[in-house]
Amino acid sequence: MPSLTLPPVPRYVLPPRPSEELEYADLPIIDFSKGNTPEGRAELASQVRDAMTTQGFFYVINHGYTAAQTQRVFDIADVAFTQVSEEDKSKYEGTMGTTGSFQGYKLKEYFHIDGGVRDQIEMFNINRDVNKREHPEAIRPVLPEIADLAKHCHFDVVHPILRLLAIGLELPEETLVNLHRFDAVGESYVRYMKYFPRSEEDEVKSKNVWLKGHTDIGTITLLYSQPIAALQMLGPDGHWRWVKHIENAIIVNAGDGIEFLSGGFYRATIHRVVQPPVSQRSLNRLGVCYFAMSDDDVKLAPLVDSPVLQRVGIKKHGRFGPDSVAPTMEVWRKGRTSAYGRTELKASEKDEGVEEQTINGVVVKHYN
Template identity: 55%
Template structure:
């Protein structure tokens, strides 16, 4: 849990009210982690999770251990990282290695479309917030950032991983053992702010702020703290983009590419994108709080063929035998190339661009 005593003072972030637009929202399952306390509840959640991942790919999580006031506090810190630190300081603490998210990702590094660059800033924090240097204004909050990562790993990620293992009829701790805490160089806690763009850029990009993708969720499980500004959409099975609706103090969860590889395609990394917010929110910066999990760096991303479910239902191998990358190899390539690769139009799917990484086709959806 976040420290509750002797917290340093912090300017409160006031979130905007949710959109009042009549939008086409996706119908997501709600996973209530309080049901884990009984065998019957666990069995119900396993079945609910399986349906959610096979039919939609995203789901909500509630009763995850954070109170609304604790969630508000982490948004206060996220807001500070962007709006109370100068651009000069952000550049000083920008990520030094394109293959490792740590520190700031500055705006205008990714090409969105038609020569238009992104208006996105990120601040990524290691499991152990003290292992890298932060701007002076953020340093008093490092203990809270570390506690936030620990909370997400043990109280949210691990229960989800256990449910995933059970849904594949694998031993309960199969995925948990692949995810050690504080043993790799990744930075799972990430604050992301999208800034409003000029109308000319909206026209050139058809209002898309981040192309349809399964990456950068290149790991196993992505946890997003629901926030009221719209923009996140998922591609539904009927090939329509649908909005994700805000639920106070809920988490929005989806699987990344590594989990798709480990599941042999039984569970897929859902295609999603970020677009210009609804009309009543278009002039407001969109602030997000995320926890991105990845397997241990030495895990090879081949299907868990010992799963009875995969043996019954079938599975796909994404890499040639002998050429299966480790999580570290996949992570470094995806991170270094995201938003910078020269993409080629797919010859099979309209509006899809592709690149090849470690022999696997990575798709981007316009």
């Protein structure tokens, strides 16, 4: 009988919440425990549809992991940064700029933020197929647990959300799930990331922004809630608000892929990361994410069979002109990944505080 003893890893101590009174976004909480009946799923689908057509952000609770399991997730995440040498991080550095793939490490100062300031963020990205490439020695003992996390995120969180989104479009429940097969060729991945405090000079030059306002590349992003306030979302009223920490909740947002597939009915969430409030300013911020993307060969064109889209019309032809051909998920992710934080942005002629770049003929906006 196999041993149930988990490999020992150092305990990661979650930091305290901010002591300041912050203006938090009022986001819906989706309780997965209500989704076991058709009536419950219909109720959740209505909540998710409302969230994704307005703010694009919501929380998920009762997602299948206990608080203790989530604590272990953060313990393992910290291993990627505290138990791997700088030499090994460089050895397993990703090839974002040449291959359009985030697999491996993104080291500090890879992204240009603003005013000549480069980022102070480390990332470790690992494909849902954890055996797709080699990993640092410190990571290898916990690979089975990372594989379990990827499967849990994909099957137990992303797929149920995709079913609710399909119901909101009045399509068969498995419509979007069938575009997100776990064993297909694709780039859905777990990301561990650590933000390190910056100098006051860099904060001034970059206007306290650590990652400019942007939309995510894929379809659904999962972010395990943690106490350090830094994530903000741009509301429909044009105002930035903080995203509040809820213990053992997952923060969910829509990416470009869902906006494209829904013809703009569901909106890709505009969000950014800024310097934490004073009470947390000296702390490192550890994050755990799962970035879901459709299969590489999926064309990101509106699902025109949706009765909802037939009634309301295509708000945006996936941001593409009516005469253009929608790219596949592979083409879109490679184009955006290779360009992110590396190409020159131009000020928008229409929108103040917005910078733009063109990828695959599509204008991608960054908000500052």
